[in-house]
Amino acid sequence: MSNSKKHTLAIVDDHLLFASSLEKLINTFPEFQVLFKARHGLEMQNELKGNDTIPDLILLDINMPVMNGFETVAWLTENHPKVKVLALSVEDNEGIILKMIRGGAKGYFLKDIHPDDLKFALLEVMEKGYYYSERVTSTMVNALQPGAKEPTVKLRENELTFLQLACSEMTYKEIADVMHLSPKTIDGYRQELFNKLGIKNRVGLVIYALKNHLIEL
Amino acid sequence: MSNSKKHTLAIVDDHLLFASSLEKLINTFPEFQVLFKARHGLEMQNELKGNDTIPDLILLDINMPVMNGFETVAWLTENHPKVKVLALSVEDNEGIILKMIRGGAKGYFLKDIHPDDLKFALLEVMEKGYYYSERVTSTMVNALQPGAKEPTVKLRENELTFLQLACSEMTYKEIADVMHLSPKTIDGYRQELFNKLGIKNRVGLVIYALKNHLIEL
DNA sequence: AATGAATACAGGGAAAACCCCGTTGTTTTA
């Protein structure tokens, strides 16, 4: 295959070692060539501005500093709708998958994927415009099944704030103070969350917040 | 450099894509050659048995299924003390660093390291026997400073079990049941942990367990 | 103008969590 016919791509990932290694791997695929690497969305934006050739495809990490995968994919669908985005993550989480797909990602896979499968996925995306693994497909089907499960519990602004504060050593009264609300209102939020999320006590709140990345560490 | 003089190494990491990519990268270093890859400690053990040439150096991930980095480095120092182990992790955590060093690792670095630095580290380890970045060095110094801080709070077997169970929606009474102990004993563990760890309530326990990787998810 | 949903809040009570102080037996250590 001649050089000019190669598909071009970019890698956006803050793990330098991974990004550099992946570049080497992908450059061994005759159909592809890595144009550039960036450590996060902002760096990618600068690369896209400085370069006149934009890549056909972008491999996008989700957990990044400065500008993460969600923000980046949103920006790309807005500013470069033709560029195909493949999300790359360590985490197998339904919520994350859906968030990226809704953001415009054309595919999603885990970092424990086999290199051969990666190559297949890359080719599929260039050919068909998308690549969804079984895992991702089932997640989407699940999400669209109306009866089965609630899509993703929607939290109101105040509920989210409360939930985050509940993941600390503060008492509910103290939380009420910093939120400038009555302790009884907080009590209502708590009860409502217990019902919505199907949990029994405050530890359940913490676990939920952690699993759904509503708080850090 | 002739082939026979190359240093040999192995990569132990459950992220197939990363491992394969890293292999490609390292094989571009003229001084090194990847002998094999494994997805976790157990798979590595089998590789070591099946192969008659053991690698000079092993790049070891920490978070792995089946047999993690801590267990693996312990096994290696026991069974193959000549093999140099370099720990590779995404997390910059003092506790983890110390745990690996104490286990016998000759170096520790984060996955966001620059490829050039990786190469330098690999060469250093083969030449001097160890490679410690500034970050790791300062961590070790900190740990050995006698006055400054308590090393790391030591948890007894039962306290650890209790702590892990406390990170669920179980009541203390239920925890007492599954541990076959009186609720009052559990009460004592709780109180003791609060004192040792300087926390005020159960949420504090959960946060501590999470930060110190005493529980998963 | 009536209805209903959403939001902030209150009373009151039961259950859990939190805290201190004390006992017994065992094991470790000075």
Add this chain to the structure above:
DNA sequence: TAAAACAACGGGGTTTTCCCTGTATTCATT
């Protein structure tokens, strides 16, 4: 071998969490 630390447990009390029911207000819908 005595002192100290450890381990399991109990009495009893305060605070926080949990839970149910109910009210006043707002705001959009019919």
